[in-house]
Amino acid sequence: MSDKKLERLATQPIGRLLWEYSLPAVVGMLVMALYNVVDRIFIGQWVGPDAIAGLAITFPVMNLTTAIGVLIGVGASARMSIELGAQRLDRAGIILGNTMMLTLVNGALYIAAFVYWLDPLLLLFGASEATLPYARDYMLVLMPGCLLTNIAYGLNNLMRASGYPRRAMMTMIIGAVVNVGLDPLFIYVFDWGISGAALATDIAMGVSAAFVLRHFFRRESSVRFRRGTYRLRWHIVLGIMSIGAAPAIVNAASCVVNALANNALLQYGSDRDIGAAGIMVTYTSLLVTVVLGLCQGMQPVVGYNYGAGQLHRLRRAYFLAVAAASVITGGGALIGLFFPSDIARVFTTDADLIAATDRALGSCLLMFAVVGFQIISTSFFQSVGNASESILVGMLRQVIFLIPLLVFLPRTFGIDGVWYSFPISDAVATVVTFVLIIKQFRTLKAQARLKTSETL
Numbered sequence: 024m025s026d027k028k029l030e031r032l033a034t035q036p037i038g039r040l041l042w043e044y045s046l047p048a049v050v051g052m053l054v055m056a057l058y059n060v061v062d063r064i065f066i067g068q069w070v071g072p073d074a075i076a077g078l079a080i081t082f083p084v085m086n087l088t089t090a091i092g093v094l095i096g097v098g099a100s101a102r103m104s105i106e107l108g109a110q111r112l113d114r115a116g117i118i119l120g121n122t123m124m125l126t127l128v129n130g131a132l133y134i135a136a137f138v139y140w141l142d143p144l145l146l147l148f149g150a151s152e153a154t155l156p157y158a159r160d161y162m163l164v165l166m167p168g169c170l171l172t173n174i175a176y177g178l179n180n181l182m183r184a185s186g187y188p189r190r191a192m193m194t195m196i197i198g199a200v201v202n203v204g205l206d207p208l209f210i211y212v213f214d215w216g217i218s219g220a221a222l223a224t225d226i227a228m229g230v231s232a233a234f235v236l237r238h239f240f241r242r243e244s245s246v247r248f249r250r251g252t253y254r255l256r257w258h259i260v261l262g263i264m265s266i267g268a269a270p271a272i273v274n275a276a277s278c279v280v281n282a283l284a285n286n287a288l289l290q291y292g293s294d295r296d297i298g299a300a301g302i303m304v305t306y307t308s309l310l311v312t313v314v315l316g317l318c319q320g321m322q323p324v325v326g327y328n329y330g331a332g333q334l335h336r337l338r339r340a341y342f343l344a345v346a347a348a349s350v351i352t353g354g355g356a357l358i359g360l361f362f363p364s365d366i367a368r369v370f371t372t373d374a375d376l377i378a379a380t381d382r383a384l385g386s387c388l389l390m391f392a393v394v395g396f397q398i399i400s401t402s403f404f405q406s407v408g409n410a411s412e413s414i415l416v417g418m419l420r421q422v423i424f425l426i427p428l429l430v431f432l433p434r435t436f437g438i439d440g441v442w443y444s445f446p447i448s449d450a451v452a453t454v455v456t457f458v459l460i461i462k463q464f465r466t467l468k469a470q471a472r473l474k475t476s477e478t479l
Contacts, residue, residue: 032108032186032327037339045320045344047192048183052316053309054192054199061203062220063305065210067370070157074217075370076294077157079301080285083148083278084141084162088133088169090274095125096177098267100184101405102259103246104323107185108330112246114259119181119239120252121259126177130170138166148278149285151294161217168225175231182238184323185245190238198231265410272414273401276421283429284441291438292379299379302370303387310355314348314395318402325406334467341403348395356391359384386442390449394420397449400456404463412459419452 032040067075099122106115137144145158175194183191202223209219239248281304288296321344328336359366367380397420404413425448432440 032324037324037336038343040324041317041320041340041343041347043320044183044188044323045317045347047188048319049313049316050192050196052195052312052319054195060305060309061206062224063301064370065206066217066220067302068372069211070216072298072371072373072376073153073294074157075301075376076298077150077154078161078217079297079304080145080148080150080154080158081162081165082301082304083281083285084137084144085165085169086274086277086281087137088173090271090278091129091133092126092173092176093274094264094267094271095122095129095173096180096267097271097405098263098265099177100180100319101266101322101326101408102262103181103184104326104406105330105408107245108327115185115246116249117252117256117259118263119178119246120248121255122177122181122263123174123248124253124255125260125263126170126173130173134166134170138163148282149289149297151289154294154297157217161221164218164221165224168221168228171225171228171232175228175235178235178239179231180319181246182235183319184326186323187238187245188320191235194231194235194238197234198227201230202227266405266408266413268410268414273417273421276418276426280421280425280429283426287429287433287441288438291433291441295373295375295379296383296438298371298376299367299383302367302376302380303383305370306359306366306384307355307387307391310352310391311394311398313351314398317344317348317351318399320344321399322402322406325403329407337407337467338464341399344399344403345396348399349392350395352395353392356388359388359391382438383442386439387445390446390453393449393453397452397456400460403460407463407467409463412463416456416459419455420448424448424451 035043063075063078066078099118103115103118106112106118141159141162142155145155145162150158175198179191179194182194205223205226206220209215209223210217213219215222238244239246241247284300285297288300321340324340325337328334328340363381363384364377366384367377371377397416401413401417404410404416425444428444428448429441432444434440436443
C-alpha cells in the first residue's frame, strides 16, 4: 500500500494530485495559523491595545524559531521527495532520523539563547515601556512550545512527502482544536491574560507533536523511524540545509524587517501603529499561509517527478500552483483594500488602532497580488534541488529590496515610507523572479534533451 501511495505521484493527473495534496496542506496550514490569529483576537479584545502591540513585538523572535524549523523541515521534505522519486527508500529513512535529531539540538540551543537575551532582543525589535511586559510574559511561557512547533511542523512536511497528506492535515487540526478550546478558558475564565494564550499554544503543539511522532513509529508508514538513522550524517545535513536555506533566510530576514519597521513606526508614529502592523501581518499571514499550503502540496509532486525525470508533469504542477496562488493573494488584497476597518474590528475596538490599520492595509496591499507567484517560485526551486536560486528568490522581496527601502524611505516620507516600502519591494522582486523562472525552465529542458540523447 505504501508503494502505491508513492506511485500515484508519477501516474495520476497533475490537477488531481495537486488537489489531493494541496487541500489537506492548505487546511492544515490554515488551522495552524489559527494558533496566532485566535491568540491575537482574544488578546486584542480582552487584554487591550497595548497587549496586541506587545504581541507584535514578539513576531521577530518567533520568526527566528520558525526559520530554524523551516530550515530543517522544508529542506528535509524536498530531499525526501527526490529520494523517493529515485526509489532510494533507505536514504529517505536516514533523512527522517537526521531531521528529528537536528530539530532537537537546534531547539535546545535557541531556547537557551532566547531566554537569556530575551529583554535586549525585545527592546531591539521595538518594545516600549508599555509593551515590554506583555511581550516578555508571552515569550517566556511560549518558548517550550516553539520546540514542539518545530517537531510538529518539520515532521508534518515529511509525513506529506512520504504519501500521507490527509494525516498531515489532521496533525494541525488536532492541535488547533485544542488551542481554540483552551484560549478563552486560560485568558478569560482563569484571567491569565497573555501568558494564558502562550500556555494554550504550548499544550496544543504538544498534542500535534505527539500525533506526528506516533505516525513515524507505525510499521505501515512508508518511511519510519529505524535504529541507526539518528546519527547525523553531514552530507545529509548539508543537503537538507542547502534546500531549506531559502525559506529559512526569508523567515530570519523577517526579524530584521520587523525590527526596522517597528522602530520606524515608533519613531514616526506610536505604539498604535505597531499594533496596526501586527494586525496587517496577521491578515497577510493568513493569505500567505494558504499559498504555503499550495507549496507543500506542490512540493512532493514536483520533487518526485523531478527525481523520476518527468519534466512535463512538474511544469504543469508549477503553472497550476501559480494560477491558484495568484487568485488567493489577489483576492485577499482586494478584500484588505476595500474593507480594512472590518478586518481591524475583528482584533480591536480601539478607534485609534482601527484608523492606523486602515492606513497600513491601504498602502501595504497595493502589490500583494503578485506575492503568490513569488512564493510558489521559491518553493519550485527548492523542489528541484536548486538551492542557489531558491535562496536568491526567497531573499529578493524581504532582504535585497525591502530592507533598504525600510531604511531610507521613512527618512523622507515618515510613516508612509514604512507602509509603501512593501508594495515597491513586491513589484521589483516579481520582475526578477520572472526572469529567473524562465531561465530555470530552459535549464530543465536542456537537461531533459541531454538525458534523451544519452539514452538513444
